[in-house]
Amino acid sequence: MMNNKFLGKGIVIISALSVAAIIASLIFILFEIYSGGRDYLTWEFITGYPKEGMTEGGIFPAIVGTVLLVLIMSVACVPIGTITAIYLNEYANKKSILTKIIRFGVNTLSGVPSIVFGLFGLGFFIQFVGTGMDKVFSEPGQLQWGQPNILWASMTMAFLTIPVVIVSVEESLKTVPDDLRAGGLALGATKWQTIRKIIIPNSINGILTGTILAIGRGAGEVAPILFTGAAYFLPNLPGKLTDQFMNLGYHIYVMATQSTDVEATKGIQYATAFVLLICTFSLSFIAIFVRYRFRQKIKS
Amino acid sequence: MLTKKKNNGNSLKRKFRLSEFLAEYTIKSVSFISLAVIVLIFVFVFREAAPIFFPKEKKINTEEFLQSETYGEEPSDSSASNSLEGYSSLNGSGDVADFKNLTGKDWQPVGENPKYGLIPIFIGSLKVTVIAILFGAPIAILAAIYSSLFANKKLREFIKPAIELLASFPSVVIGFFALITIATIIQNIFGVSYRLNAFVGGVAMALAVIPIVYTVTEDSLTAIPKYMSEASLALGATRWQTALFVVMPAATPGIFAALLLGFGRAFGETMIVLMATGNAPLTSFSIFEPVRTMSATVGAEMAEVVFGDTHYTVLFFIGVLLFIITFIINAIAEFYVRARLMKRFRGE
Numbered sequence: 001m002m003n004n005k006f007l008g009k010g011i012v013i014i015s016a017l018s019v020a021a022i023i024a025s026l027i028f029i030l031f032e033i034y035s036g037g038r039d040y041l042t043w044e045f046i047t048g049y050p051k052e053g054m055t056e057g058g059i060f061p062a063i064v065g066t067v068l069l070v071l072i073m074s075v076a077c078v079p080i081g082t083i084t085a086i087y088l089n090e091y092a093n094k095k096s097i098l099t100k101i102i103r104f105g106v107n108t109l110s111g112v113p114s115i116v117f118g119l120f121g122l123g124f125f126i127q128f129v130g131t132g133m134d135k136v137f138s139e140p141g142q143l144q145w146g147q148p149n150i151l152w153a154s155m156t157m158a159f160l161t162i163p164v165v166i167v168s169v170e171e172s173l174k175t176v177p178d179d180l181r182a183g184g185l186a187l188g189a190t191k192w193q194t195i196r197k198i199i200i201p202n203s204i205n206g207i208l209t210g211t212i213l214a215i216g217r218g219a220g221e222v223a224p225i226l227f228t229g230a231a232y233f234l235p236n237l238p239g240k241l242t243d244q245f246m247n248l249g250y251h252i253y254v255m256a257t258q259s260t261d262v263e264a265t266k267g268i269q270y271a272t273a274f275v276l277l278i279c280t281f282s283l284s285f286i287a288i289f290v291r292y293r294f295r296q297k298i299k300s
Numbered sequence: 301m302l303t304k305k306k307n308n309g310n311s312l313k314r315k316f317r318l319s320e321f322l323a324e325y326t327i328k329s330v331s332f333i334s335l336a337v338i339v340l341i342f343v344f345v346f347r348e349a350a351p352i353f354f355p356k357e358k359k360i361n362t363e364e365f366l367q368s369e370t371y372g373e374e375p376s377d378s379s380a381s382n383s384l385e386g387y388s389s390l391n392g393s394g395d396v397a398d399f400k401n402l403t404g405k406d407w408q409p410v411g412e413n414p415k416y417g418l419i420p421i422f423i424g425s426l427k428v429t430v431i432a433i434l435f436g437a438p439i440a441i442l443a444a445i446y447s448s449l450f451a452n453k454k455l456r457e458f459i460k461p462a463i464e465l466l467a468s469f470p471s472v473v474i475g476f477f478a479l480i481t482i483a484t485i486i487q488n489i490f491g492v493s494y495r496l497n498a499f500v501g502g503v504a505m506a507l508a509v510i511p512i513v514y515t516v517t518e519d520s521l522t523a524i525p526k527y528m529s530e531a532s533l534a535l536g537a538t539r540w541q542t543a544l545f546v547v548m549p550a551a552t553p554g555i556f557a558a559l560l561l562g563f564g565r566a567f568g569e570t571m572i573v574l575m576a577t578g579n580a581p582l583t584s585f586s587i588f589e590p591v592r593t594m595s596a597t598v599g600a601e602m603a604e605v606v607f608g609d610t611h612y613t614v615l616f617f618i619g620v621l622l623f624i625i626t627f628i629i630n631a632i633a634e635f636y637v638r639a640r641l642m643k644r645f646r647g648e
Contacts, residue, residue, distance in 0.1 A: 004541075007540075008538055008539075008540035008541065011445075011540050011543070011544065012446070012450050012540060014442055015442040015443065015445045015446035015450060016446050016450070017442075018438075018439045018440075018442035018443040018446065019442075019443045019446050019447060019451075019459055021439055022439060022440075022443055022462070022463060022466065022510060022514075023459075023462050025466075025507065026462060026465065026466050029469070029473075029474075029477050029507075032477065032481050033473070033476075033477065036480070079330075080330055080333050080334075083326075083327050083330040083331060084330060084331040084333065084334055086327055087327045087328055087330070087331035088331065091324060091327060091328065092331075101335065102331055102332065102334065102335055104634065105334050105335035105337075105338050106334050107630065107634055108338055108627060108630055108631070109334050109337060109338055111561070111564055111565075111626055111627070111629075111630035112338075112341060112568070112623060112626060112627075113567070113568020113569065113570065113595060113622050113623070113626055114471075114568070114569075114570060115568065115570040115595045115598050115599055115619070115622065116341065116345060116568065116619050116622055116623045116626075117341070118598075118599075118602075119345050119348070119598065119602075119615075119616055119619040120340070120341045120344055120345055122348075122602070123344040123345055123347060123348040123616065124340055124341075124344040127344075127348065128344060159337050159341075162333070162334055162337070163334070166334070190317060190319075190320050191320065191323075191324075192319060192320050192323035192324070195323075216468055217468075219470070220468070220469075220470025220471070220472065220473070221470065221471070222470070222471070222472045222570075222571050223471075223570040223571055223595075223599060226599055226602065226603065227602045227603055249470055249472040249473075249571075250472075252472050252473070252476050253472050253475070253476075253571060253574070253575065256475075256476050256479055256480075256575060257479075257574070257575055266480075269476065269480075270480075273472075273473050273476050273477075276470055276472075276473060277469070277470070277473050280468050280469070280470055281465065281468060281469075283468070284464065284465060284467075284468035285465065288461045288464055288465070292457075292461070
């Protein structure tokens, strides 16, 4: 029995230590990146353009590029994700094979490696859709849509983030009590009216959380945009959909691995990583908070 | 369900409403998009890799069109020659990606006699993934056990969001952290000759694997019916005995699923390995040598490749392999494990 007692204590202690290790590494990464970039984090860094061959200056174009990317992405992925979730939760017969196939598709989509999304963006959007559009709209021999640009990068990213939205919206649709559905229908509203006027307003939390999580994911992913539109350095901000763009994550990757003088820009790399980290971090923090508050509300 | 009941009532026959009809069918068709995307991904990644399987059916028109925007090198002679050789040569020499060349031991895509051997990069992917799982999974599973079985409610509500926050770390930031900090720490501890190696990549990858393994394990542990642990406690077992001998065995399929999903995630992850593993395509089993993974190969080389030539199609072929491998792993996790789990709850 003595041994057993030790074993029991041991398990509790080791598992507690694992939790501590995870949280410690979380804090360590944050601290390390903050302390590396602390001296460079100024207002000029956020709002300035890169100077002197990227060794000085700010990251404003990369921030704008990232924001534009996630905005265009959200326009595509939030409606598609929300509508799919509504179908799966409100219309679909849960036991039908069709529903199971769609659900399997969503699960599979969330497991596809992000680099494969990048290849897909290149093969589908640029080589197929873009080239096709050029044949129709552009003058012969001119490349306008059939090359990497912010639209195709955003669309690629949208496909990657659809499952994030679906999962989140579905979760909140499930918390809408059936009484509300029955009440709406009993008062003579049609199914679509019930969904539009009662169910969607009641699950707006989930749609919001899903959007925030998708934006956080889209802002952080680099692999899908490596060859669908991100650029190392551009003198101008993207003005139209066929422009390429700079991106925070891509900026870090290029500066840390491809730049000619990696040491000289180390501070800028840290500071850029910190800005990106704070963006994704605060977004998921808000999402977790909204969800938490929402759960509390449901319980009470 | 509710409308169906209403329809069955005699007096309440549903009128045909255009708006209802449109809403339902629009919603239904939009929800097929995610399914369609899966098919599209496979079709279009496969389409660009197709010349490997059918060397004769090279899409000449696409190629001509794209030659106008190649990076750097002049592509005309190389692609002309490789479509010729695609017809004739089966001896494995020249710029041809046939079975023999693809299963070779060397990955040297640039040069007079390019070699597209996938063995070293496959081993590279496997090596980093296994290190990540060995390193990350025990920590994640133990953490899940702690937060779902031992921790009190307040602590649990702190641990779960904290690990969700770790999941929100962009992989490029983890890669950067590995490149700068983890590599230095490991070099100081082990005194390795290559600063960036498979071990650094594996440790960094563990940070990406931990949240997913934790979440799935935690879910499957909390899904175990309460009566099982309550019965065990009522019989006089202690909390840890219950955890170890009752809850854990019941959740084994879920933990297995967590490992599979973690494996799939690590196998396909790109930015971390691209930045932290040194990217040398060596065939070795030492964990302290640089490796190049499949995903990193695509990420690093796609930007420099001539559109439509053999190297380009081989990179897309790697994409197809990555897609298929992760697809199979996820499908196993989904079907096999869920079926096992359900069976277990109903009583074998």
